Amino acid sequence: MSRPAASDAATRARYLDLRILATSDLHMHLLAFDHAAGRAGATTGLAHTATLIRAARDEVQNSILLDNGDFLHGSAMGEAITKNVLDGRRMPRGAHPVVAAMRALDYDAITLGNHDFDHGVDYLGEVLRNAPFAVVASNLTLAPATNAGGPRPLAFTLPFALIDREVTDRMGKPHRLRIGLLGMLPPGSVSGLHNGPFRAETRDIVETARVMVPQLRGLGADIVVVMAHSGIGCDTATPGMENAVVPLAAVPGIDAIVAGHAHQVFPAETGKWVVPVDPVSGRIHGVPVVAPGFWGSHLGVIDLALAARPEGGWRIADAKSCARPVARRDGKNGMVVSVVAPDTGLLALFAPVSAAISRRNGRALGETRCRLHTYFATATPAPALDLVHRAMLWYGQTQIDGLGPDRLPMVASTSPFRAGGIAGPGYFTDIPPGPISLAALDEIYAFPNNLCVLRLTGAELGDWLERAASVYNTILPGGGDQPLISPTTPAYAYESVAGCDYRIDLATPPRHDPLGGLRDPAANRIRGLSIKDVPITSDAEILLLTNSFRVTGGGNYPVPKGDCFIRDVPICVREVIAEFLAATGPYDAAPLACWRFEPVEAARATVLSAPAASTVLQESARTIVTPGAFRDDGFQAFHLEL
Template structure:
């Protein structure tokens, strides 16, 4: 198994062991920080678009971690994760993130901070995951209304090879607008830099090295380094940044390892007293040349079996067939398109909801509805976004939707909360008439909340007008998961009211 690791990166790590250890001052100690961030449930390897082979995944990163522990000695290794770890793929999404927590337990993580996407499960489930973890979850700036810490810990002091290491966890202050508001109701996300200053002043005298475990993003980490020089190291996440070597700002080392466990961050520190005498940092690519870790793979296999059973689970029934055929959803409203749009609007309580017909990829037959049926219909990893738009921009979006009629067009919108007529004989840009939001005519100078998927919100399918909208909430919630929950709650899926898009003959 170990033969495949004898790459240039393995040789570099081996050289560091030999050279740096040989030059170690008599009273100095060495510690190695290994770090990951923004793994987003990639417990298995994946093939990125345009790549030829597999890369990333905790299953391969675990092998590297084990090798480095064997090489240096387990007592010298500190393993950290900077958040957005347990949400993103079906294996986690359908089980509340528990599979990733079990895998991180097996890998022996020492500490973890919360990313914004951890809150996608809601507070109750996230609190259970924090208890399931065999490592502390650190979040110094997230508090309940009564002033208690949501995660239970703001910081950790741990001895690593005789060095007292302090670690402070910091969560993105904008989390309330990048998850569903209900998920963070009653929580306060305080200014991370202010909290870091106050916490560092308390902890710094009692430790040799102070680390910020940050899910703030690189630009905020730079601000943090400038504002809180008590830190020696910031292990970051959130911005998915590739820092091939640590960036030094105001004497503070900032490290980040991109995403999806595509790299394992490696930071060697030579410490004497309360001073870092020397350091060396880089990213170790997690490629297909790295063997999969047998123990981690076994955990994944067990969860994948449960996943297949979950996908076959019947969540509801229907007496009607739901039309998701390509020729239908790209040229006209359909009962399935209406249902998807209604589900989006219901989930976030917006005035209007729209979703592109090209994102609906299959029909659902009458009879039992399984989780897999919804996933086949909505196969993309789209999440719900809410924006505020002017009526004139909404009208422009509707015109863009119908501009190619009668041709099929993936940008054709399925809608909820809004009705309109289309004159296909008119010139593009002047086809949409009689637009109503609810019972009232669309006010071109008015403002409306519009829910959609993240693809459209980012200007996908040519919807540039959405990029001018004001962001209300970037929920991070998967559309297909909301659809599953909705059908499960209804039990019997019934056709929603039609007549939303009337195409004149």
């Protein structure tokens, strides 16, 4: 017997659907064009994601749109605009392009990421001054840079937001829905406030949620959504953890989470996930979670089915999440093709800015006689990183008072920002011999991190190198071909150090996990640490040139407490490279870094790189690399003889 129509209508009236749309880690990649590489991009750009946003909205009656932070810095466009504004010129058309884009797409709220502070509080405040959406940062306060009295810490943004939204149920009847929003930054990673009047105080993500979720419920929130600029890491909560989404999902009262920061895509069946993570359903501890990649590569979608409570209000009856990509890989030829066309409205909005930046980026800063690439940057010293190493050491030895060559020995540490990994096979630095343009400089060093100097003991330098070596898998003797690095470990978590010699024993388990958490303090992968053939003792003193992101906790590198931090140089590493090129002439050198892997009997390490890497194999004189198979994801396997 069929159910009466009136009964069906009553059942449908008790339910309504809400779609949460989310972007994360845009890093000012607004257009479907890579200004650093000087070519169109099929896989990234908010202009592509905008098409998905409009389509996803049209599919449902009720939706909200959120951004999960790190929207402001990290592209050639972003840095060109920042430089203009900091030099005293106006924002383009009176509004920053990312705010203009979010206004055009009708964002409801955003949270902040650690890189949004890369050029200080004043600049971020100027960008967001007339933002027509809520800006939420629940675990962030600002305090005076000095501790000599003064005002107490203050919130820089809203600690939470309550959005009262008119929604319709499945019968089309209107209702009021109160949506509570929290926004979380990764503790200890806000690096852009050096030499400014404020310092950032970021509280623990999980503890903040435990306090504030009940507050939102008490203020009448029907559902609570957390915008967590934090990755999907381990399942055990530790104080101040950077990637805290798994224990965050266990906090009672949270209905949905947008993850980010680690540039992950979730749900995703690939990768290794801890037990509470269900990568098929997109739930963690039963809570729907989405991580929408980075640079606009995906649109995060969480669909919530809400059921009316008898006493009033709404509860989650069902949920599902997915990450919709803007591009796919053609299985026949391996080429990346766009799934959607870029949004014509955003293209027209930014056409003048894009043209001006393309002209700016063509200006040459110097010259290289070597091919600067990162195809094997995690497997052997790389020429693109060597330019950074040499520039940092030159600056420390010649441009900083008191750090000259007659003082303590000096080493330099840097990351391969563009080295494949989760970003895909098209994400490598490859600059041919010839002029080094502004665009090429952005490709070599992607972020506006300041140069910093640490005074470390030999033991502390060893710990720094142990953290760097934690990105590598353990390679078992007799195990044949084994992956060097997990596909989900970002290459920028790795640091290459020049100015000292060392070897890495891959057969030994790491001291730290790939995210920097301490796993086994007694583990030692680093062997033969020395400078000019002289072993570095545990109590020796060394100057380490690094950057403000690492010093303030980015990547969870072991910066010792106390007075090891001796200099925060008010100059970006990118500017250091430009000054080095101007002062020393054309770059033409073999890598200064001398690290290598220890032999592992009857084993080879497999590295994933772009197929173009086969054209630079002759450079790897100290590392025997054998080309392997092409993969469906566009990478090619290369095998290192250990």
